[in-house]
Amino acid sequence: MASPTDLRTEDALPVLRRVFGYDAFRGFQQEVIDHVVGGGDALVLMPTGGGKSLCYQIPALVRDGVAVVVSPLIALMQDQVDALTAVGVRAGFLNSTQTLDARRRVEAAFVAGELDLLYLAPEALGVRSTLALLDRGRISLFAIDEAHCVSQWGHDFRPDYLALSMLHERWPQVPRIALTATATSATRTEIATRLKLDDARHFVASFDRPNIQYRIVPKREPRKQLLALLRDEHPGDAGIVYCLSRASVDKTAEFLVANGIAALPYHAGLDAATRAANQQRFLREDGLVMVATIAFGMGIDKPDVRFVAHLDLPKSVEGYYQETGRAGRDGLPSTAWLAYGLQDVVQQRKMIETSDGDVAHRRNLAAHLDAMLALCETVRCRRVQLLEYFGETTTPACGNCDTCLTPPESWDGTVAAQKLLSTVFRLDRERNQRFGAGHCIDILLGRQTDKIRQYGHDALTVFGIGAELSEAEWRGVVRQLLAEGLLAVEGDYGTLALTEASADVLGRRRTVTMRREPERPASSRSSKPRGSATVVAELAPAAVPVFERLRAWRATTAKEQGVPAYVIFHDATLRQIASDAPGTLAELSRVSGVGENKLAKYGEQILAVLAGE
Known part of the structure; x- marks a missing residue:
C-alpha cells in the first residue's frame, strides 16, 4: 500500500504536468508541497524566480477547499489572477480596486467553493466582514506571500502583517505557508515568531542566482554610465533602474527618453492612476525601462527583466538582493549593476543619524549599511560575499561578477x-x-x-x-x-x-x-551584450526567425487579451518550441510550460506560426 506521502506525490505531479506543463519539480518544491498538502505549516525561503508560487498553488489544487493567499500587492493581483486563469485555475481577488458587483461575484464564488485560490491584502484581514466571509467558506490553506514584510527591521515592513498571527488563532486546523525571497537567519526567526510559526518546518534554498552578473562601478557621471550600459549591453531590453529620490527618478527617466530609450517613471509622488498605468505598460510591453524608487517592484512577475540598475546605494544587502532578484526570473543571462560613490556613503550616514527611532533602531540601520558597504568595497567574489551574508559559506568564486572577471587590487x-x-x-x-x-x-x-x-x-x-x-x-x-x-x-x-x-x-x-579600482577595458567579457541578444544567439540559426515569429504572435495575442506577454508563454517556452519545431499537438504538449489549458487554447495557432501561415 502506498504511503500518504506517495499518494500526495501522485496527486501533485499530474497537476504540475496537466496545469502548468512541467514534468518535474525543482529543488525542494516537492518536499514543501507534500508537507503542506499533509497539513503541516511551512516557512519557505527561495530566491526570486525559484518557483515559490507553485509551493502553495499546487497544494491549493490538491487539497479540498479554497487557498487564501495574503499578498501586499494590490496593484498586481489582477495580473496574478490572469496568469492562473490562463492555465485553467479558478482564481479571484478581493481588494479596494473592485466594483461592488465584482466583489459580490467573487465572494459568492468563494462561499460556493467555486474558487481554487483567493487573493487578499493583509489589511483586509483586519476587517470584520472579511473574517465573517472566510468563516462561511472552506479554507484549504493560508499562504502568506512576501513574508519578510512582517520583519519590523526589514526593508519592506508592513504593519498589517503583524496581525497575521490571528490566522492560527482563528483557524488552528488550517495549514499555513509563509514565503519570501529574502531573509537572514535572524529575519527567519522573527518571521516565525511574529506569525506564530514556531513549529513550522523551514525550507531554505540557496540564494544563488547564477544567471545574474553582479557589477558595482565607481560613480562618475551615473546617468551617462547607465546610458552606456543600456546601449552597449542591453539594447531594447526591459529593465528597472532604481533611484533614491523622486526628483532623481524623474530626471533619469527624462534623460533616457531624450537619448532614445523608452523609459517610464514610478514613485509615490505620482498620482495613483499614472503609477498604475506605467506599471501596466511595463508589464505588458516589450523593451520598456522603469525608473523607480524602491516603491516599485515587489511581486513583479515579469520574467524577462534583463537588468536591474541602481544609481544610488541601497540601504541594506537584503534590499539590494530583493531588488536585483527582479532580473532574470526566467533563468537567462541578466545584469545587476550599481554605480556607487563617496556621496552615497555620506548621504546614507546622514539619513541614519537624522532618522526617527531610538538608538537601537539607528544602530540596526547602521549595521545594514555597513554590510552593504562591505559588499561594495570587497576585493573578493561579490557572489561569495553576498551568499555569506545569507549564511551560505561554502560557495566557490563564481567567475561571473566584476571582481572575478576583472580582479581589483x-x-x-x-x-x-x-x-x-x-x-x-x-x-x-x-x-x-x-x-x-x-x-x-x-x-x-x-x-x-x-x-x-x-x-x-x-x-x-x-x-x-x-x-x-x-x-x-x-x-x-x-x-x-x-x-x-x-x-x-x-x-x-x-x-x-x-x-x-x-x-x-x-x-x-x-x-x-x-x-x-582596476581599469576595465571596453572589450572585457562583462561589457558584451547579455540581454535579448544573448537569448537569440543561443538558438540555432534556423530557429531564430521562428522564435521571432512566435514572439510577434505572442505580443499580438497578449494585446488582444489585455494581459502581459508572459501570461501567454515565457520566452523559455517559445525558445524550446522554436528549437524543437513540434509538428503535432501531441509533440507540442511535451514542451515545458505547455499545459492542457494552453495547449487547447493556443496549440493550433502555434502550429500555424511554425508552418509559416
Whole structure:
C-alpha cells in the first residue's frame, strides 16, 4: 500500500504536468508541497524566480477547499489572477480596486467553493466582514506571500502583517505557508515568531542566482554610465533602474527618453492612476525601462527583466538582493549593476543619524549599511560575499561578477588614511572647524582655492602632503574610511569627523587595506551584450526567425487579451518550441510550460506560426 506521502506525490505531479506543463519539480518544491498538502505549516525561503508560487498553488489544487493567499500587492493581483486563469485555475481577488458587483461575484464564488485560490491584502484581514466571509467558506490553506514584510527591521515592513498571527488563532486546523525571497537567519526567526510559526518546518534554498552578473562601478557621471550600459549591453531590453529620490527618478527617466530609450517613471509622488498605468505598460510591453524608487517592484512577475540598475546605494544587502532578484526570473543571462560613490556613503550616514527611532533602531540601520558597504568595497567574489551574508559559506568564486572577471587590487592605504585623518583632526582640534570631503582633499592636494585662502588652511602642516594620489583616489580613500567606520559624517552639511577607531590608525596601531579600482577595458567579457541578444544567439540559426515569429504572435495575442506577454508563454517556452519545431499537438504538449489549458487554447495557432501561415 502506498504511503500518504506517495499518494500526495501522485496527486501533485499530474497537476504540475496537466496545469502548468512541467514534468518535474525543482529543488525542494516537492518536499514543501507534500508537507503542506499533509497539513503541516511551512516557512519557505527561495530566491526570486525559484518557483515559490507553485509551493502553495499546487497544494491549493490538491487539497479540498479554497487557498487564501495574503499578498501586499494590490496593484498586481489582477495580473496574478490572469496568469492562473490562463492555465485553467479558478482564481479571484478581493481588494479596494473592485466594483461592488465584482466583489459580490467573487465572494459568492468563494462561499460556493467555486474558487481554487483567493487573493487578499493583509489589511483586509483586519476587517470584520472579511473574517465573517472566510468563516462561511472552506479554507484549504493560508499562504502568506512576501513574508519578510512582517520583519519590523526589514526593508519592506508592513504593519498589517503583524496581525497575521490571528490566522492560527482563528483557524488552528488550517495549514499555513509563509514565503519570501529574502531573509537572514535572524529575519527567519522573527518571521516565525511574529506569525506564530514556531513549529513550522523551514525550507531554505540557496540564494544563488547564477544567471545574474553582479557589477558595482565607481560613480562618475551615473546617468551617462547607465546610458552606456543600456546601449552597449542591453539594447531594447526591459529593465528597472532604481533611484533614491523622486526628483532623481524623474530626471533619469527624462534623460533616457531624450537619448532614445523608452523609459517610464514610478514613485509615490505620482498620482495613483499614472503609477498604475506605467506599471501596466511595463508589464505588458516589450523593451520598456522603469525608473523607480524602491516603491516599485515587489511581486513583479515579469520574467524577462534583463537588468536591474541602481544609481544610488541601497540601504541594506537584503534590499539590494530583493531588488536585483527582479532580473532574470526566467533563468537567462541578466545584469545587476550599481554605480556607487563617496556621496552615497555620506548621504546614507546622514539619513541614519537624522532618522526617527531610538538608538537601537539607528544602530540596526547602521549595521545594514555597513554590510552593504562591505559588499561594495570587497576585493573578493561579490557572489561569495553576498551568499555569506545569507549564511551560505561554502560557495566557490563564481567567475561571473566584476571582481572575478576583472580582479581589483588591494593596497596598503595606512599612510593615506593617516594623512586624511590628520587633516580632519587639525581642522577640528586646532581650528575648531569641520569641512566636507572636497575641502579636505583640496588641502591634501595643495590647491589654492578661495575657501582655503579665506580660512588660511594653506598654513596647515598637512597642506599639499597628498600629491601622490589623484582627487578620484582620495575620494576613494574617504569613501572606504567611512565604510569601515574610521571616519564619520556629521551635521546637515555632511562634514567629516573622527571616530573612536580613528585613534588606532593615527597611533599606528592599525593598518588599513584599501581597494583600488582596476581599469576595465571596453572589450572585457562583462561589457558584451547579455540581454535579448544573448537569448537569440543561443538558438540555432534556423530557429531564430521562428522564435521571432512566435514572439510577434505572442505580443499580438497578449494585446488582444489585455494581459502581459508572459501570461501567454515565457520566452523559455517559445525558445524550446522554436528549437524543437513540434509538428503535432501531441509533440507540442511535451514542451515545458505547455499545459492542457494552453495547449487547447493556443496549440493550433502555434502550429500555424511554425508552418509559416
